[in-house]
Amino acid sequence: MKTTRALALLATALFTTGLADTANAITPVPAAQAPEAVLRLTVAHGTTPTSGTPHVAALDCPPDATTTHPDPVTACRLLDSVNGDLDQLDVNPGVCNDLYDPYTVTAKGVYRGRPLSFQHTYGNQCVLLRTTGAFFDF
Incomplete structure (x- = not known):
């Protein structure tokens, strides 16, 4: 539950600051780690x-x-x-x-x-x- 809340707060911060639009803001997890x-x-x-x-x-x-x-x-x-x-x-x-x-x-x-x-x-x-x-x- 804490992890979900932390991810939601991070996503909100990224989108409100405009960082989510940059190419390096969110890096997908490599398939080897999934x-x-x-x-x-x-x-x-x-x-x-x-x-x-x-x-x-x-x-x-x-x-x-x-x-x-x-x-x-x-x-x-x-x-x-x-x-x-x-x-x-x-x-x-x-x-x-x-x-x-x-x-x-x-x-x-x-x-x-x-x-x-x-x-x-x-x-x-x-x-x-x-x-x-x-x-x-x-």
Whole structure:
């Protein structure tokens, strides 16, 4: 919140002083320094993303101070392993019971400059964790 407020004050100062019109006033962040992924993840116990009280985590890759995911290094590694296509995750294929107790997950944000939007309902928590591993384990 403080960073956002500071940026807003800086932008206001630049535009009111006319400095924003000069070529060197605002320098874009080089692509090498931009994060590879900035995502908002949710896990909800039910058939919709808002069922019950959804758990929410922020995931930045590489992890930074805004990341709230409990295992961001592993989650980023999983995301990279499928090149951002979360439909391709299948971390630990194996047997789960057939009890239907759905969990719905979402991921929204940007991965390597591309928009990323994912939503899926898994039959139960076992299937969710076997399929997505640490990515949605929070």
